[in-house]
Amino acid sequence: MIRLKLLITGMLWLILITAGAQTKRISGKVLDAQNAPLPGASVLLKGSTTGTVTDAEGTFTINAPANAVLVVSYTGYLAKEVPVGQSTTLNITLAESPQLLSDVVVVGYGTQRKRDLTGSIASISQTEVKNLPIARADQILQGRISGVQVTQTNAEPGGNISIRIRGTNSINSGNEPLFVIDGFPGAGDLNSINPSDIESIEVLKDASATAIYGSRGANGVVIVTTKKGSSKQSSINFEAYHGVQSVSKLYDMMNAREFATYLNDVQGLINQETPASAKALPYTPEQVAALGEGTNWQKEVLRTAPISNYQLNFLGGNSDTRYNLSFNYFNQQGIVINSGFQRGSIRFNLDKKISDKINVGFTSQLTRSGENRALVNTAGSTEMGGIILDAMRFNPALPVRDQAGTYTYLNGPAGYLELVGNPVAYANKVKNQYNNLRGLLNFFADYEIVKGLKLRSTAGTDFNYASLEYYVPSDIYAGSNSKGTATRSSGNRYSWVNENTLTYDREFNKSHALTLLGGLTFQEFYNTEFAASNSNFFTNLLESDNIGIGANVLPPSSSRSKNSLMSYFGRANYRFLDKYLFTFTMRADGSSRFGPNNKWGYFPSGAFAWRVIDEPFMKSVPVVSDLKLRASYGITGNQEIASYSSFARYTNNAYTLGGGTRVIGLSPNNIPNPGISWESTASLDFGVDLSVLSNRITFTADYYYKRTRDLLLNVSIPVSTGYSTVLLNAGGVQNKGIELSVNSVNVNSGRFKWTTAANLSANRNKVLDLNGEYERFVGTSSGSLFPSASNGATSVLRVGEPIGSFYGYVFEGIWQTPDEISASKRTGVRPGDPRYADLNGDGVLDAKDRTIIGRAQPKFIYGLTNNFTLGNFNLNVFLQGVQGSDILNLNRYYLETGGYINGNKLKSQTQRWTGPGTSNTIAKANSTLRRGTGITSDVVEDGSFLRVKTVSLSYTLPKLGSISNVLKSANVYVTAQNLFTFTKYSGYDPEVNSFGASNLSLNTDFNAYPNVRTFTAGIRLGL
Incomplete structure (x- = not known):
């Protein structure tokens, strides 16, 4: 009986063990967060060496017991453990690893x-x-x-x-x-x-x-x-999106009735102060009463504009050949009427394995683009203006067209306002078409001489042909004096490069690894330009297509330039025990841009990194997944100056001799400097890369210090030399700062995933030397804006201060009463005038009272991205910000300045000073003090902002039965860009600089093209 019980018990245990050990066939698919397949992913039975990899579709099959756990991994993604349980089919989604991505x-x-x-x-x-x-x-x-x-x-x-x-x-x-x-x-x-x-x-x-x-x-x-x-599979991908753009904010201008009242107030005050030259008010009371809102000229020149993009892409190949052929068409109409940009491009990239030792290939692109530009400068205006600024200052009491349907010709009433043409007519009738054809082609060949030693040679060219067609017709005010103006210009930019490198890569005894790189490069750049203009046309029909019919032929212009660069370089990377990393680099550059005494420059660098995570003592800190410390120091250069700057150059001059004969001569226009060289920047960097919690959180921090010396400066010299400046290597600038970035996988469970990427940077810039000078007044602005303000200077370069320091007077409010003025001992001011600080206390407001009133460079910049995935849905939210940056709002300078009646004003002028206590921010209507003073602190505004830059919601369609054999993937999405901007800045947008990449006029807003808010919907298909 006992033996029978033991036998039955043993049989039951055997049945259970056998049942537990029974395996079943598991099939599944490994996908990324967007439900795209991951071919080549590893699927392994935990605790064993049994496993498989996914195919081109991301699918796999494996035999596993019911109690097994699958470990799924893929380069660039977080590994995931998946219990098999009772399932026979599994869909496994892997989250991108911030640390391993882009391994x-x-x-x-x-x-x-x-x-x-x-x-x-x-x-x-x-x-x-x-x-x-x-x-x-x-x-x-x-x-x-x-x-x-x-x-x-x-x-x-x-x-x-x-x-x-x-x-x-x-x-x-x-x-x-x-x-x-x-x-x-x-x-x-x-x-x-x-x-x-x-x-x-x-x-x-x-x-x-x-x-x-x-x-x-x-x-x-x-x-x-x-x-x-791709060597694994061929695919055809199509993408298209379409959307609309609009301006997110307008300046609040006075309406027709408010502006008419303002004009009457200005003229009335002028009549009181100068009765001998008094003239009638611009509008009668009856006319003012009859006016309403009038024309909103901003809305007339701005519109809701479409944007669209179409992309077709063919990728494929095999183990020996890979190709990528793509076609793209992009069309963005501008929010300013009659402006826009179109671009069509073709790209073909090819890689071919000729043999086990030889690989060849090329990358190529051909792009044709066209841009109809909204002009910045309006010809015919008495001051610098443009479509945007003219739309704001044009009289709202005037219609766009008269009763006959003809464009209103000129701002009015005549005699009271600046002469400005109709901005709508200007935008619609002026042609300013810029066309560009660019090709970029680069061939390469790799040859493995022996194992570990490779020769790579490349030869490439970049050519760019640009042309401009410009015509201002005679039937608008801007072209009335010239009776039509036409210009045709073209420019060719061409460069070629040949680079040859040898790379040696070898490991020794599993403890040492060495990679050596040596190279020789040649590169040349060519530029040619031509322009021809004419005016006084008897017809506007041909525009710039036949400039020869103009009666006032202007001298054509042409130019040609060339510069070349020859270089030797080398780099050594050494790894010891796979945790002590060294890099040494050296480059020698010979450039034709610099003087014969300094043709060659040498640029070394060295760096060390320690992979602390690989030290034995780090095994006791399991929370840390990766830790690396970095340090580097080196010298780099900047050679971006015009060609021939070191040589004596000549300019052409025209003279009219007796009898009216016109002759052309040449004269020197610079002092040559054979010693000119590049600017050199010495840079020190300390960094740390840290990952914790199995790479779920990664952190990178850097501190850097950069010092640039031998700045290329135009140094003042005695005019007795015949010149005012000479170009020298003199001066210095410093930059130092910190950079922080964090990436995290917040949630990665089931169908829901959430990742975050954040970064923050703080840079401090300082001028160290100006060739012995303490300060220089700089800035790009119209001299007519600031006729008595140091030749229009808006900024100062001062030792100890950052580049981009705004310079002017400190605004303190409005003078209220004659007693207040008397007590201050100030002269030349009246009640209702703006009040500026007398910084040196001498009772006189002059250049000695100017100071730094703002700084363009930000204290820090940052970005934050959150990515959420729930099933087939994905939501991406991206925030961007700038903090501590100031903006010079020259639009406000125009639109708030009283006295000088150039046109319509901001609505804030309705709250202007009309008597003691009425306003301490807006001067009286006929105050002219600011006009001759230059920039003041009240038009330098805080440009800090936090922007909801992008919000994008996408949905990946599930497989659609038999359609899946043709349509491998489908995704639809909607995106909002520049959705919200939180800022105190009063202009269109705080991300602005009207003078482009100018170093001396940073963050200046003057007649800038407004930024846009965009909504798009798109689709992506994979075949």
């Missing part, structure tokens, strides 16, 4: 494992911004990488972008980074690059990373890599 990053002349980097390099992939309706590739960087400030200096379609990496290094030379597109250095900006073609963008920030580019690396380097083909 291999592109560096100068090669690639490196991210874990082996010793320098400060940031990377961003195109998939992170694929739902954005962006026109330019450089907009991808905005707010997403620490230490990089991207500013839309001109919001006009096709307008410029300014990029500053770790501050402003130069005063007179360029501050934009070097762009490298598919290995082609010095490829200009990114305006002609289709953003959808980009695979990744790397930003090289410290000297360890940028010294390999020598005399062009001081401002940082942006490396753009476009998409290549």
Whole structure:
């Protein structure tokens, strides 16, 4: 009986064990957060060596017991453990790992494992911004990488972008980074690059990373890599989006009745003060009473405009060949009437494996773009103006067209207002068409001489043909004096480059690894320009198509220039025990731009990184997943000056001799300087890379210090030499700051995922030396704006202060009574005039009372991205901000200034001073004091802002039965860009600089094209 019980018990245990050990066939699919398949993902039975990998569709099958746990992993994604349970079919979604994403990053002349980097390099992939309706590739960087400030200096379609990496290094030379597109250095900006073609963008920030580019690396380097083909599967991808744009904010201007009342007040005060020259008021009381809102000229020149984009992409190949062929058409109509930008591009990239030792290929692009520009300067105005500013100051009592349907010709009433033409007529009838054809082609060949030793040779060309067609017709005010003006101009920019590198990569005894790089490059740049103009046309029908019919032929102009660069460079990367990392770089540049005494410059750098995580003592700190400390020091250069600056140059002069004969002669226009050299920037960087909680949170911090010396400055010299300045290497600038970035996987459970990426940067800029000078007055503005303010200077360069320091008088309110003026002992002012601080207390307001009244450079910049995934839905919210930056609002200077009656004013003028106690902010109607004073602190505003830059919601459609055999993926999305902006700035938008990338007129808002709010809807299909 006992034996029977034991036998039965044993059989039951055997049945249970057998049942537990029984395996079943599990099938499934591994996907990313957007439900795209992940081919090649590893699926492993936990605690065993049994496993498989996913196929091209991301699917897998594996035999596993019911109590098994699958460990699923994929490069760039967080590993995930999935219990099998009772399931036979599994869909597994992996979240991107902030630490492992872009495991291999592109560096100068090669690639490196991210874990082996010793320098400060940031990377961003195109998939992170694929739902954005962006026109330019450089907009991808905005707010997403620490230490990089991207500013839309001109919001006009096709307008410029300014990029500053770790501050402003130069005063007179360029501050934009070097762009490298598919290995082609010095490829200009990114305006002609289709953003959808980009695979990744790397930003090289410290000297360890940028010294390999020598005399062009001081401002940082942006490396753009476009998409290549796939050796695993072929695919066809189509994407399209369409949307609308509108201005998010308008200036609040006076309406017709308010402006008529204002004009009458101004003239009435003038009549009281100068009765001998009194004249009638512009409007009678009956006319004022009959007026209402009138014409809102801002709304007449602005519109809701469409934006659209279409992309078709063919990718494929096999183990020997990869290709990528893409077509793109982008069309962005401007919110200013009759402005817009169109771009069509073709890209073909090919890689071919000839043999086990030889690989060849090329990247190529051809882009045609056209831009109808809304002009900044309005010809015919007595002062600098433009469509935007003229729309604000044009009399709202006047209609756009008269009863006959003809455009209102001129601002009025005549004799009381500045002569300004109808801005709507100007926008619609002036032709300002800019066309551009650009091609970029780069061939490469790789040859493995012996194992570990590779030769790479590239040859490429970048050509750009630009043309301008400009015509101002004679039937609008701007063209009335000239009876029509036409201009045709063209410019060709061409460059070629040949680069040859040897790379040796080898490991020794598993403890040492050495990578050596040596290279030789040649590059030349050519530029030619031609322009011809004419005026006095008897017909407007031909516009600029036949400028020969104009009666007033103007002298044509043409130019040609060339510069070249020859370079030697080398880099050594050494790893000891895979945790002690060393990098040494040297580049020698010889440039034709500099004098014969300084043709060659040498740019070394060194860096060390310690992978602390790989030390034995870190095993006792399991919460830390990765820890690396970095330090680097090096010297880079800036050679961005005009060609032939070191040589004696001549300019042509025209003379009329006796008898009316016109002759042309040449005369010197500079003092040559054979000693001119590049600006040199010494850079020190300390950094830490930290990951915790199995890489769920990653943190990167950098501190840097940069000192630029040998600034290229135009130094004043005695006029007895025949010249006023000479170009010298003199002066210095300092930048120092911190950069912080954090990436986290907040939730990764079930169908819900939430990740966050944040960055913050603070840079402090300081002028160290101005060739012995203490300060210089600078700034770009019209002399007619500030006739007595140091030749229109709006800023000061001062030792110890940052570049971009606004300089003027401190506004203290409004003079209220004669007794108040008497007590102050001030002269030349009246009640109702603005009151400015007498800083030196001498009772006289003069240039000695000016001071720094604002600073353009921000205290810090930041960005925050949150990405939420729930099932097939994905929500991306991106915030961008700037803090502590001031803006010079020259629009307000015009639109709030009383006395000088140039046109309509801001509605705030309805609260102007009319007697003691009525206002302490807005001067009386006929006050002229500000006009001759120059800029004052009340028009320098806080430009800080927090912007909800992008909100994008997408939905990935599930598989649709038999359609899945053709349609592999489908995704629809809606996106809002520039949705909300929280700011105290009173202008259209705080992200502005009317003078582009100018170093001396930062953050100046004058007649700027307004930024836009955009709503788009799009679809992506994969076949």
